Amino acid sequence: MVVQVREGLLTDTARVLVATAVPAERDAVARGLQGHPAIDVVAVGVGPAAAAAGTATALTTAALTGRPYTLAVSAGIGGGFTAPPGALLVADAITVADLGAETPEGFLPVTELGFGTVTHRPPDSLVRDLAAAVHATVGTVLTVSTVTGTADRAALLAQCHPGAVAEAMEGFGVAEAAAAHGVPVAELRAVSNAVGPRDRAAWRIGDALAALTEAFGKAATVLTSWKTT
Numbered sequence: 001m002v003v004q005v006r007e008g009l010l011t012d013t014a015r016v017l018v019a020t021a022v023p024a025e026r027d028a029v030a031r032g033l034q035g036h037p038a039i040d041v042v043a044v045g046v047g048p049a050a051a052a053a054g055t056a057t058a059l060t061t062a063a064l065t066g067r068p069y070t071l072a073v074s075a076g077i078g079g080g081f082t083a084p085p086g087a088l089l090v091a092d093a094i095t096v097a098d099l100g101a102e103t104p105e106g107f108l109p110v111t112e113l114g115f116g117t118v119t120h121r122p123p124d125s126l127v128r129d130l131a132a133a134v135h136a137t138v139g140t141v142l143t144v145s146t147v148t149g150t151a152d153r154a155a156l157l158a159q160c161h162p163g164a165v166a167e168a169m170e171g172f173g174v175a176e177a178a179a180a181h182g183v184p185v186a187e188l189r190a191v192s193n194a195v196g197p198r199d200r201a202a203w204r205i206g207d208a209l210a211a212l213t214e215a216f217g218k219a220a221t222v223l224t225s226w227k228t229t
């Protein structure tokens with residue numbers, strides 16, 4: 001049995017926090033998790049700041065009540081660079097794409113300015129097991145504060161992040177909160193639309209939410225049985 005020691009607490013019980021942006025995503029995830037009481041799902045709001053604040057609040061509350069979370073997961077719908085609507089994507093890197101400075105020579109990530117971080121990496125074994133369980137493609141999931149709306153912006157992001165499979169708006173915020181708590185993080189997205197010229201009418205939200213429900217039905221056991229090695 002793996003026993004984790006965290007801030008004076010002894011726990012051998014997996015508790016998983018899944019953070020979505022909006023209630024429709026929360027409910028889709030929860031529908032897949034029937035019978036898995038060790039996994040809580042919360043809607044924390046749209047964007048990285050709301051995601052960080054909501055996730056940090058949930059992690060802190062759980063820790064203070066002596067039942068800390070052992071894993072945080074950012075989940076929801078997202079834009080796919082090449083994957084079609086309904087496809088599932090698991091992040092091996094959670095990268096904030098627009099945190100930095102614009103210069104005449106181009107965008108500089110905040111790390112090149114000497115601050116902070118731009119990428120969090122979920123544990124390899126968790127990425128592998130999660131992707132296998134839900135039949136997902138693995139790659140970088142970008143976090144953006146502005147949904148991409150032009151072909152030029154999509155091409156620039158793909159050029160700057162060759163491993164990018166998706167963009168969404170919360171993963172980096174969830175990951176920053178998890179890192180502050182020493183909790184591992186994962187991100188799972190179901191594609192609702194293509195990253196590129198804005199065409200809201202073409203978003204396949206229903207297909208993506210259905211894929212999310214099915215994915216969490218398959219992912220639940222992996223999430224609660226995965227342990228830090």
Ligand SMILES: O=C(O)c1cccc(C(=O)CC[C@H]2O[C@@H](n3cnc4c(=O)[nH]cnc43)[C@H](O)[C@@H]2O)c1
Pocket residue numbers: 021022024025045046047076077078079080144146147148167168169170192193194195205
């Ligand atoms: O209108 C609805 O019924 C509805 C149901 C569920 C979710 C939504 C959202 O609008 C969720 C916003 C959420 O989606 C992510 N997302 C999806 N596509 C993209 C994209 O191309 N670029 C960036 N983010 C995307 C994002 O994480 C938003 O928080 C509506």
